[in-house]
Amino acid sequence: MRNPKIKTFFTEKQVCTKNITEKSSSRSPQKPSLLIKRLKQNGYIKMLEIEEKFEPVSKKDFLIAHTEEYVHNVLQKKGNYDSNMLEWSQELVNSLHYTTASLYHAKKYAIQNPETVCFAPVSGMHHAQPGRGQGFCTFSGQVISAIKIYEEFGKSCAYFDLDGHFGNSIEDTRDFNPTLDLAIPVGCNINPDDQNDYYVAEFETGLAHIKEQILANKVHYVVFAHGADSHAEDDLIGQCDTEHWVLCAEIFANWVNEVSAEMGGKPLPVILALFGGYRKDNYNAVLDLHTKSLLTCSNIICGNNFEDNFVIPARPKK
Numbered sequence: 001m002r003n004p005k006i007k008t009f010f011t012e013k014q015v016c017t018k019n020i021t022e023k024s025s026s027r028s029p030q031k032p033s034l035l036i037k038r039l040k041q042n043g044y045i046k047m048l049e050i051e052e053k054f055e056p057v058s059k060k061d062f063l064i065a066h067t068e069e070y071v072h073n074v075l076q077k078k079g080n081y082d083s084n085m086l087e088w089s090q091e092l093v094n095s096l097h098y099t100t101a102s103l104y105h106a107k108k109y110a111i112q113n114p115e116t117v118c119f120a121p122v123s124g125m126h127h128a129q130p131g132r133g134q135g136f137c138t139f140s141g142q143v144i145s146a147i148k149i150y151e152e153f154g155k156s157c158a159y160f161d162l163d164g165h166f167g168n169s170i171e172d173t174r175d176f177n178p179t180l181d182l183a184i185p186v187g188c189n190i191n192p193d194d195q196n197d198y199y200v201a202e203f204e205t206g207l208a209h210i211k212e213q214i215l216a217n218k219v220h221y222v223v224f225a226h227g228a229d230s231h232a233e234d235d236l237i238g239q240c241d242t243e244h245w246v247l248c249a250e251i252f253a254n255w256v257n258e259v260s261a262e263m264g265g266k267p268l269p270v271i272l273a274l275f276g277g278y279r280k281d282n283y284n285a286v287l288d289l290h291t292k293s294l295l296t297c298s299n300i301i302c303g304n305n306f307e308d309n310f311v312i313p314a315r316p317k318k
């Protein structure tokens with residue numbers, strides 16, 4: 001039996017607003033707060049149970065996936081501190097300790113309470129490399145949290161990274177920290193590509209592979225990062241129209257139930273995350289895509305019956 005609420009690790013401390021709307025090309029550092037606000041406005045906040053008290057990660061944790069020099073640069077505004085392509089501020093640095101912590105605590109809670117689906121409203125986790133940031137990502141939160149969990153619990157993870165861009169942090173960190181091969185085994189970072197039906201088919205191939213790994217006891221929990229920049233109307237990229245984008249959430253949620261049944265009714269630990277999404281003309285479209293994905297998981301995995309009346313606005317014709 002699943003907990004009907006999605007346990008959400010959110011604090012305003014994981015948000016940075018300073019210099020983001022005006023000076024940065026990505027609004028992702030603000031997104032956790034904007035999404036929670038929108039869910040409060042439209043009433044869907046009742047899907048979630050919010051946990052705002054959790055410990056930040058430390059500087060030592062950043063060294064799990066990064067060189068001492070790069071971590072120092074980011075914290076002190078030196079050298080290649082701006083390789084993340086975001087405007088530096090102390091507020092941004094402070095928030096980084098909480099975004100990775102949100103994902104870490106969501107994973108930890110899901111492992112200890114597998115009947116509860118957990119949600120880390122975070123982005124900026126999957127392009128950084130050991131010695132630099134990249135593509136609005138400062139630190140490899142997905143790698144750091146996975147290795148911490150492996151070291152504490154001996155549990156391994158698979159990523160379904162449905163952001164529009166390939167999540168390179170995992171493959172780019174394997175040599176730097178070999179424990180990553182245990183925390184996220186090779187072949188368990190699933191990043192579908194192509195368009196619509198072909199994208200969905202690639203995703204389904206990935207799901208079938210990870211199901212085998214789970215049933216062979218090689219993978220113990222999964223992260224579903226349904227980035228909104230895989231939506232066709234996104235500013236940056238976009239592989240799926242609305243129908244196919246939402247279909248991916250439905251397929252994932254049904255797969256979770258199927259795998260859990262095959263595990264003898266033991267619920268598979270599931271963590272949801274945000275990742276990318278860029279719409280200069282209408283940022284609410286990004287927030288509503290994330291809401292649609294959450295609603296789908298809430299209804300299918302957690303057994304709820306929320307209505308979904310969202311229409312994702314099309315980009316205005318030029």
Ligand SMILES: [Zn+2]
Pocket residue numbers: 163164165227229276277
């Ligand atoms: Zn992206």
